Amino acid sequence: MPRVEEILRFVEELAPKNLAESWDNVGALVDCGNEVTSILVALDITEEVVVEAELQGCQVIVAHHPVIFTPLHSVKKTDVVYRMIKKNISGICAHTNLDAAEGGVNDILARVCGLTDVVAFAQMGRIGKLRTPITAQQLAEACKAKFGLPAKYVDAGKPITKLAVVGGAGAFIEEAVLAGADCLLTGEAKHHEAIDARARGLSLVAAGHFATEYPVVPYLADKLSKRFNGVRVLVSRRGRDPFSYTE
DSSP states (O other): OOBHHHHHHHHHHHSOGGGSOTTOOOEEEEOOOOBOSEEEEESSOOHHHHHHHHHHTOSEEEESSOSOOSOOSOOOTTSHHHHHHHTTOEEEEOOHHHHHSTTSHHHHHHHHTTOEEEEEETTTEEEEEEEEEEOHHHHHHHHHHHHSSOOEEEOOSSOEEEEEEEOSSOOOHHHHHHTTOSEEEESOOOHHHHHHHHHTTOEEEEOOHHHHHTTHHHHHHHHHHHHSTTSEEEEOSSOOOSOOOOO
16 A cells, blocks of 8 residues: 555645745645555545544545645644544645646636636636637626536626636736736635726636635546555545535
């Protein structure tokens, strides 16, 4: 059976560490050095996900968001990292490196949106053409249908033929405008970013942080399953959007 370092090497083949932003924290953030027979794949490493890994007999969790992001000054019994170490569960995280990687978060989001002639912009984002021009409202409605959640939008008043996508918190307004986008689809955007987008003639759709990044989870699970065919790979069923939504 492979050990944690072998799983890490493969994850970093998919999402090279040098693609990560300088402020990011990626890699084997909790390394118990264990032999791996089962892997759990999730977007976030939360207490619920760690309990799931424990119940499923998984020795490692592979996730998108870092389980340790800011420096730890202390560790308490209630901390997720404490529970992971106590239960001998390692955590491998690929964040902005997976956003930027070929075949990663934003390539998958571009595929979900049906974009053609896709190229990178702002390092991690993707921009491409829609087969049929649509309005910002129609795009927001399509996102609701795809992701099952309401989407907010800013309509700059022109048809969208060239769409920029950045999953998660990726309101790259200036970069999208310079890339020639008619609209930016991202996970979340602030009030003033919405005002700026409209002023710049850029439509904006915010379809949810979790929703726009989650499609990478089954992708990672599939890649891991094919590479380590003697290892059981599970997609987390307890990793959920932290928000609840009204109809």
